[in-house]
Amino acid sequence: MRRYLARMTRVLALALCGVVGLAQGDDGVRAETLAKNLFGSKDLPAATAPQAHGFYSKGCFAGGVAIAADGPNWQAMRLSRNRRWGHPDLIHLVERLSRDAVADGWPGLLIGDISQPRGGPMLSGHASHQLGLDADIWLTPMPNRRMSRRERENKSATSMLKNNSLYVDDRVWTRAHEAVLKRAASYRQVERILVHPGIKKKLCDTVTGDRSWLQKIRPFWGHYYHFHLRIGCPAGSTGCKRQAATPAGDGCGKPLAWWFTDEPWRKPTGPAKPKARDIMTMASLPAACRAVLSAPGPRSESVVTVTGNGSFSAASSAPVSAFAPTPDRKIPVPFSRPSR
Ligand SMILES: [Zn+2]
DSSP states (O other): OHHHHHHHHHHHHHHHHHHHOEEEOTTSSOEEEBHHHHHHTOOSOOOSSOEEEEETTEEEEESOEEEOSEETTEEEOOGGGOOOEEOHHHHHHHHHHHHHHHHTTOOOEEEOOOBOTTOSOOSSSOSSOOSSOEEEEESSOOOSSOOOHHHHHHOOOOOOBOTTOSSBOTTTOOHHHHHHHHHHHHSTTEEEEEEOHHHHHHHHHHOOSOOGGGGGEEEOSSOSSEEEEEEOOOTTOTTBOOOOOOOSSOOOSHHHHGGGSSGGGSOOOSSOOOOGGGTOBGGGSOTHHHHHHHSOOOSOSGGGEEOSSSSBOTTOOSOOOTTOSSOOTTSOOOOOOOOO
């Protein structure tokens, strides 16, 4: 029932957005639906081989898998958003981080937004997260109990900053926060991790020993409740556009100093520009995203859900591939998993 309600809420939200989301064509008759409405209405991934198409802020992906709402070392938050989806490489990496982080003394991950089932622009929030290669992880340690669905909707994350300040509050920041970020940065696939400049500064000021991982920790607006983990283009995703490499060095000192001036925090002047996601149509996305949108989905959500207890959900008792829309139970379709 809850699932049904969540679904209906999404459908309703889409219907409302659809009313205002029609962009009138030049001829005044043709109306083109916004890409965010098309991608936002998909409940399940495209059941084809995993592929990311385009760029983090302008793209989509096929062959997505979900991270389960509950795992041995994680709890997913804001379940009604249905943003627990990602490229299998990312989802398996998050699962691995959850295990490694516990070994490092972090009590488990609270997982925020990853992507919609087929990526694409979202109805609200993020500009990026479109390729299934970005994941938000809360900086709030996981509580030592399972939270209810309602709690996961309403619980506020803990800010790492002092009130009205760009600096970290030492009453909430711990060495375990440093450890989970260091662990996340240690994976080869992770190209960058976005955090608030205050958090970057805290790391710059306190990390001793190996500081090479600080190169991947990038200061950015927001990100004081959560960090944003981004992996590079997966092998085989030929249509995935790589992001420029992070500059050499630990990123402390001069490059960070700019964030502690007035300039980055000044209110923009002039008329407000619409957000890219609010005007993006299919024409601005890679052509492959049309096929992603129209591809059939998997048999059920559970066959494409990573549980951390032997990879896929217990509900999929038969060895059915995530990428076979009409599965033949006798012949499992090979599913390329990372070798980790
Ligand atoms: Zn994010």
